[in-house]
Amino acid sequence: MVFSGIPFLYFFLPVLLVFYFLLPDRAKNGCLLVFSLIFYASGEPGNIFLMLFTTLLAYIAAKIGEALLARGGPAHTCRRISLAVSLILLFTPLLLFKYADFFLRNINLMFGADIPMTGASLPIGISFYTFQAVGYVIDVYRGDVRAERNYFRLTLYISLFPQLIAGPIVRYTDIAEALKSRGHSVDGVYGGVVRFSVGLGKKVLVANVLGKLASSLGSSVLGGWLYALTSSLQIYYDFSGYSDMAIGLGRVFGFDFLENFNYPYISGSVAEFWRRWHISLGSWFRDYLYIPLGGNRVSFPRWVLNVLVVWGATGFWHGAEWNFIIWGLYFALFLIIEKVFSKGIARFPRFLRHTLTLLIVMFGFVIFDSSSVSELVSRLGVMFDFGKLSDPLSLYYAKSYALTLIAAVIGSTPLFVSGVRRLGDDAREIASPLFCSLILVVSSAYIINGSFNPFLYFRF
Amino acid sequence: MKNIYRILTIAVFSAVLAVFMLAHIILPDKKISESERRSLAAFPEFSAKSVLSGKFSENLEKYLADQFPGREGFRFIASASELIRGRADVNGIYSSNGFLSKLDAEFGADSVRANMRKLGYAVSALSDGESSGYFALIPPKEYYFGENMHPRSDFDALGETCRNASALGSIELTDVLELESYYASDSHWRQEKIVPVCERVVRGMGFDYTPPSFGTVNVGLFRGVYAGQSGVWLAEEELSYLDWDGSDSVEVTSLEGNADRLYTVDKYETSIDKYDIFLGGAVSFLTVENQNAVNDAHIVLIRDSFGSSLTPLLASQFRKITAVDLRYISLEYAKKYLAEDEAPDAVLVILSPGIVKTGGSLKIKETE
Numbered sequence: 039m040v041f042s043g044i045p046f047l048y049f050f051l052p053v054l055l056v057f058y059f060l061l062p063d064r065a066k067n068g069c070l071l072v073f074s075l076i077f078y079a080s081g082e083p084g085n086i087f088l089m090l091f092t093t094l095l096a097y098i099a100a101k102i103g104e105a106l107l108a109r110g111g112p113a114h115t116c117r118r119i120s121l122a123v124s125l126i127l128l129f130t131p132l133l134l135f136k137y138a139d140f141f142l143r144n145i146n147l148m149f150g151a152d153i154p155m156t157g158a159s160l161p162i163g164i165s166f167y168t169f170q171a172v173g174y175v176i177d178v179y180r181g182d183v184r185a186e187r188n189y190f191r192l193t194l195y196i197s198l199f200p201q202l203i204a205g206p207i208v209r210y211t212d213i214a215e216a217l218k219s220r221g222h223s224v225d226g227v228y229g230g231v232v233r234f235s236v237g238l239g240k241k242v243l244v245a246n247v248l249g250k251l252a253s254s255l256g257s258s259v260l261g262g263w264l265y266a267l268t269s270s271l272q273i274y275y276d277f278s279g280y281s282d283m284a285i286g287l288g289r290v291f292g293f294d295f296l297e298n299f300n301y302p303y304i305s306g307s308v309a310e311f312w313r314r315w316h317i318s319l320g321s322w323f324r325d326y327l328y329i330p331l332g333g334n335r336v337s338f339p340r341w342v343l344n345v346l347v348v349w350g351a352t353g354f355w356h357g358a359e360w361n362f363i364i365w366g367l368y369f370a371l372f373l374i375i376e377k378v379f380s381k382g383i384a385r386f387p388r389f390l391r392h393t394l395t396l397l398i399v400m401f402g403f404v405i406f407d408s409s410s411v412s413e414l415v416s417r418l419g420v421m422f423d424f425g426k427l428s429d430p431l432s433l434y435y436a437k438s439y440a441l442t443l444i445a446a447v448i449g450s451t452p453l454f455v456s457g458v459r460r461l462g463d464d465a466r467e468i469a470s471p472l473f474c475s476l477i478l479v480v481s482s483a484y485i486i487n488g489s490f491n492p493f494l495y496f497r498f
Numbered sequence: 499m500k501n502i503y504r505i506l507t508i509a510v511f512s513a514v515l516a517v518f519m520l521a522h523i524i525l526p527d528k529k530i531s532e533s534e535r536r537s538l539a540a541f542p543e544f545s546a547k548s549v550l551s552g553k554f555s556e557n558l559e560k561y562l563a564d565q566f567p568g569r570e571g572f573r574f575i576a577s578a579s580e581l582i583r584g585r586a587d588v589n590g591i592y593s594s595n596g597f598l599s600k601l602d603a604e605f606g607a608d609s610v611r612a613n614m615r616k617l618g619y620a621v622s623a624l625s626d627g628e629s630s631g632y633f634a635l636i637p638p639k640e641y642y643f644g645e646n647m648h649p650r651s652d653f654d655a656l657g658e659t660c661r662n663a664s665a666l667g668s669i670e671l672t673d674v675l676e677l678e679s680y681y682a683s684d685s686h687w688r689q690e691k692i693v694p695v696c697e698r699v700v701r702g703m704g705f706d707y708t709p710p711s712f713g714t715v716n717v718g719l720f721r722g723v724y725a726g727q728s729g730v731w732l733a734e735e736e737l738s739y740l741d742w743d744g745s746d747s748v749e750v751t752s753l754e755g756n757a758d759r760l761y762t763v764d765k766y767e768t769s770i771d772k773y774d775i776f777l778g779g780a781v782s783f784l785t786v787e788n789q790n791a792v793n794d795a796h797i798v799l800i801r802d803s804f805g806s807s808l809t810p811l812l813a814s815q816f817r818k819i820t821a822v823d824l825r826y827i828s829l830e831y832a833k834k835y836l837a838e839d840e841a842p843d844a845v846l847v848i849l850s851p852g853i854v855k856t857g858g859s860l861k862i863k864e865t866e
Contacts, residue, residue, distance in 0.1 A: 043559055043561040045562055049562070052512070069593075227508050228504035228508055231511050232507065258826075278752075430604075434586070438584070438585050468506075470503060471509075471511075477513060478515075483573070483574075483575035483576035484579070486569055487572065489579070
């Protein structure tokens with residue numbers, strides 16, 4: 039089930055809203071938990087047990103960690119061993135289901151072996167909920183948060199449907215209090231409805247439309263660059279739209295998730311881009327991998343190694359293919375360059391730094407989007423084959439989608455929102471009933487009219 | 499004051515969800531979509547196997563979208579939104595000179611040559627190599643649009659590729675048709691406008707041509723396939739056919755048993771595609787016999803849906819026509835049914851560009 043689908047919008051959500059707001063406060067968590075499990079089971083009934091098992095592991099590991107933390111002294115070594123074992127156990131399902139075949143394929147290739155593939159299919163959201171579980175356990179072992187005593191409350195944290203299958207990666211520390219006790223208000227629900235509507239519009243009316251364009255372009259320089267631009271915009275609207283919907287839904291039910299995107303395409307450097315893009319993932323890797331490795335408080339060669347490890351892992355998190363690893367290392371390279379030449383780069387005018395960053399990011403998404411190295415080489419080849427500057431198909435689609443592309447570019451910057459803010463709070467509130475219902479109706483029209491409704495980050 | 503609008507936002511949003519959810523549950527399911535020319539999904543099979551495999555969930559999504567209340571209205575909203583955003587086509591359909599057409603990709607010459615070779619083989623197989631074979635490529639409506647921005651394949655180049663790739667006698671049709679020969683909202687030509695096409699192919703095959711006195715019969719209004727696909731074109735057109743003295747005595751026999759006369763006018767009420775009034779629509783193999791025809795000859799027609807409206811006109815000229823649609827019957831079976839019959843005097847391949855370009859749907863397996 040996806041948020042931008044008829045089953046969720048017109049069946050799951052209305053029924054959940056009725057039950058949730060009619061039930062007394064003490065039953066609301068139970069209601070959310072049941073509906074979250076139904077949400078997950080609707081797409082992957084078998085894999086629900088894997089998620090529940092991960093949650094149970096995290097629950098037990100955290101309880102052990104807290105007990106060892108309380109002992110202190112000689113328990114320190116035990117705590118580190120316990121944490122290591124916990125992490126191995128927590129990561130094992132992810133390694134098996136997502137990465138095993140990748141390693142087996144490459145072993146076969148390198149050594150001429152013939153080890154059969156596991157053929158395991160990737161459980162939806164496993165990358166997200168595994169990282170949530172791991173982050174929770176590490177936070178408990180560090181003493182940053184108390185272990186959750188109530189298993190069902192922890193299960194709710196992991197399985198909470200707004201963020202379960204595609205993030206944001208919510209830290210337990212951020213919602214621990216809300217899990218125990220939270221208020222509901224008209225303001226909260228209103229804010230959630232508006233945010234959800236914005237996200238729905240971004241996903242269905244922009245991302246899906248751009249996705250259709252990207253798949254229609256011809257093979258020429260124009261087609262290649264349009265593809266790069268369109269894909270970059272599509273993935274932004276798709277992913278940030280889904281995050282908006284998740285944050286909006288969270289707000290409706292009394293949770294405040296942190297922002298996951300902050301206008302990444304206005305960045306003047308790759309480092310800034312990654313502070314604005316998929317913020318929850320970037321901060322997870324910073325806090326649980328980069329800083330434990332020493333961060334930047336190490337020698338320069340060690341720092342370079344840290345960056346390569348973290349960004350290789352970031353790329354690898356996105357997919358079990360070489361193009362994702364290359365994608366991660368590609369950004370690592372530019373982060374290193376920016377650090378080494380920071381003083382020189384700072385002298386460039388802002389617009390030049392911004393343009394270069396956009397080009398780097400765009401090429402990055404061409405790498406990200408390629409299903410193989412040969413496809414990547416082919417795509418890059420098309421972008422620079424100056425013997426074929428344009429083709430009729432790409433020219434046609436460039437004209438046909440011009441307004442959509444311009445609107446998408448403007449919408450990816452704060453310009454649109456600051457323009458809307460200038461209307462004033464009162465005007466915005468008066469317009470909001472019409473705005474939200476219009477987005478809902480037109481988005482529903484697009485969903486009903488076409489079957490083209492992929493969610494790109496689903497595959498993680 | 500502020501709170502009123504906030505409450506109103508929540509109320510209106512919730513009301514939209516609730517109203518459509520209830521309407522979805524209460525209203526009966528529809529079986530077909532006339533505008534989309536297809537069956538609509540029914541409630542999926544609910545079983546442990548379908549649920550555990552994820553199939554139930556997948557099919558439920560299709561069912562809920564297909565049976566959404568006011569589906570046609572929502573399709574209109576989506577299509578209209580596309581036009582408002584400046585899109586030059588909607589669902590691949592565009593309007594030029596008041597006529598709808600579909601975006602068309604350029605053709606692959608190798609694929610066309612391969613398909614022409616298969617068609618030549620089919621002609622030879624159906625006539626045991628003893629009859630003359632002819633080929634006529636039907637120009638698409640957009641051929642007569644003139645210059646515009648919408649991508650379409652080069653029909654003249656396609657025609658030349660076909661001619662060069664085949665030993666079949668070529669019959670040119672571009673000069674006997676014009677834009678008004680086609681329906682504005684459908685891909686097909688108007689039967690009342692293709693009498694010159696009938697004359698051209700008859701004479702092109704070396705036969706005599708004496709047209710009967712045709713009279714136009716109006717059947718009713720219809721909205722063509724492109725209108726349905728666009729979701730936003732609402733105008734209807736008159737669907738007509740040509741009657742002539744003696745047409746009632748023409749005998750039609752089809753393999754499927756769903757066509758027993760030239761004009762199956764009852765299909766106007768019962769069929770999703772109103773164009774099915776011509777020879778019952780999609781029929782794989784049929785024979786048309788007219789003992790009072792101009793030419794005492796038997797021709798085989800390898801055709802597509804355009805042939806459905808041409809064949810009744812040709813019936814005035816030939817004693818026997820065997821019309822074969824090789825998308826629905828394999829060449830092997832067509833040959834078998836034909837072998838039980840008399841050998842044809844000529845074989846005419848008359849197809850629209852889509853089939854010649856892709857050829858994937860033609861059930862022709864070359865054995866030599």
